[in-house]
Amino acid sequence: MNYMCLNTIFEKTFAGTWIAGPNIEDAISEARKFNAVKIKSIINYLGEEFDKVENVDNAVEIYIAVIKEIRKRHIDSDISVKPTQLGMLINEKVFEANYRKILRVAKNYRIFIWLDMENAKYVGATIKAYLKGINGKNSGICIQAYLKRSMDDIKKIVAKKGTIRLVKGAYVENRDISYNSWEKTTENYRRLLLYLFEKSNNFTIATHDLQLIKYAEHLNEKYNKTINFAMLKGIKNRTLTLLAKKYPAYVYIPFGTAWLQYSIRRLREAGHLKLIFKSLLENQSIEKQKNGA
Numbered sequence: 680m681n682y683m684c685l686n687t688i689f690e691k692t693f694a695g696t697w698i699a700g701p702n703i704e705d706a707i708s709e710a711r712k713f714n715a716v717k718i719k720s721i722i723n724y725l726g727e728e729f730d731k732v733e734n735v736d737n738a739v740e741i742y743i744a745v746i747k748e749i750r751k752r753h754i755d756s757d758i759s760v761k762p763t764q765l766g767m768l769i770n771e772k773v774f775e776a777n778y779r780k781i782l783r784v785a786k787n788y789r790i791f792i793w794l795d796m797e798n799a800k801y802v803g804a805t806i807k808a809y810l811k812g813i814n815g816k817n818s819g820i821c822i823q824a825y826l827k828r829s830m831d832d833i834k835k836i837v838a839k840k841g842t843i844r845l846v847k848g849a850y851v852e853n854r855d856i857s858y859n860s861w862e863k864t865t866e867n868y869r870r871l872l873l874y875l876f877e878k879s880n881n882f883t884i885a886t887h888d889l890q891l892i893k894y895a896e897h898l899n900e901k902y903n904k905t906i907n908f909a910m911l912k913g914i915k916n917r918t919l920t921l922l923a924k925k926y927p928a929y930v931y932i933p934f935g936t937a938w939l940q941y942s943i944r945r946l947r948e949a950g951h952l953k954l955i956f957k958s959l960l961e962n963q964s965i966e967k968q969k970n971g972a
């Protein structure tokens with residue numbers, strides 16, 4: 680079997696579990712399926728680490744097109760953008776200008792914009808841009824529990840009434856700046872979550888970890904907040920459907936042709952094939968639930 684053939688098989692099976700397809704239309708129709716079972720979507724255009732101005736400009740145009748399409752087609756969806764798609768590698772000013780441009784358009788169309796969090800080297804500049812651009816309830820930022828700095832970052836963001844999407848973190852980071860084990864990262868997630876329950880009214884619990892979900896529900900018995908849950912397309916979406924009966928729930932739906940890096944991160948997390956095949960089955964189950972099966 681040659682490389683091209685392997686490439687196609689991977690794209691059609693594994694990547695297809697996590698990714699809507701190559702075009703905006705694929706993301707819209709996937710979002711519509713989740714909307715039908717009361718799950719809102721967060722659409723993301725694949726691709727990262729753009730170092731050419733034309734790729735960055737193209738990404739900005741694509742996001743603006745997605746914003747307009749979401750509104751035109753009456754889809755219940757946010758958008759999530761990556762700083763390195765918007766020019767972070769060219770320089771911070773280019774990134775900030777593009778981020779603000781997207782925020783302006785999104786505000787007109789009443790679409791919520793999330794900032795994805797990438798490698799630790801971009802975290803400072805990403806948070807800086809977010810804190811400058813906070814505009815009412817229109818934007819949020821992802822914070823990674825595996826980074827030791829995250830409690831300080833969360834305090835700054837909460838003080839400015841920002842909106843946080845709390846994740847464990849998907850990149851490979853240096854031990855000096857990150858918790859280097861699953862246990863320590865999970866422990867820090869619990870600590871950050873408790874802080875959010877105590878001090879914030881705007882946060883999303885973005886994890887597939889059932890113990891953390893139970894912990895959040897337990898905390899909510901005391902704090903009684905409007906809590907939001909979010910998961911990635913293709914992972915534990917049956918659980919998400921159940922959560923959506925009780926809480927606002929979101930599914931993160933990537934689309935585009937640059938599926939490789941995103942898929943490598945998902946493969947690394949899945950750890951073994953059994954979980955990947957389980958994901959494939961869960962993906963089909965959204966279709967069945969939509970059809971009332």
Ligand SMILES: Cc1cc2nc3c(=O)[nH]c(=O)nc-3n(C[C@H](O)[C@H](O)[C@H](O)COP(=O)(O)OP(=O)(O)OC[C@H]3O[C@@H](n4cnc5c(N)ncnc54)[C@H](O)[C@@H]3O)c2cc1C
Pocket residue numbers: 794795796797821823846847848849850885886887888889909910911914915930931944945946948949954955958
């Ligand atoms: C909505 C959303 C947005 C995100 N945005 C970002 C971001 O901007 N930046 C960032 O660094 N990370 C982001 N992530 C990814 C996140 O950091 C984690 O890498 C990912 O969610 C796995 O961690 P977990 O909390 O689910 O816990 P884990 O302990 O990794 O997983 C819990 C359980 O979920 C299942 N599971 C997890 N991953 C898979 C998989 N790939 N296939 C099959 N089963 C799986 C397994 O049963 C596992 O035991 C996001 C995640 C979500 C849900």
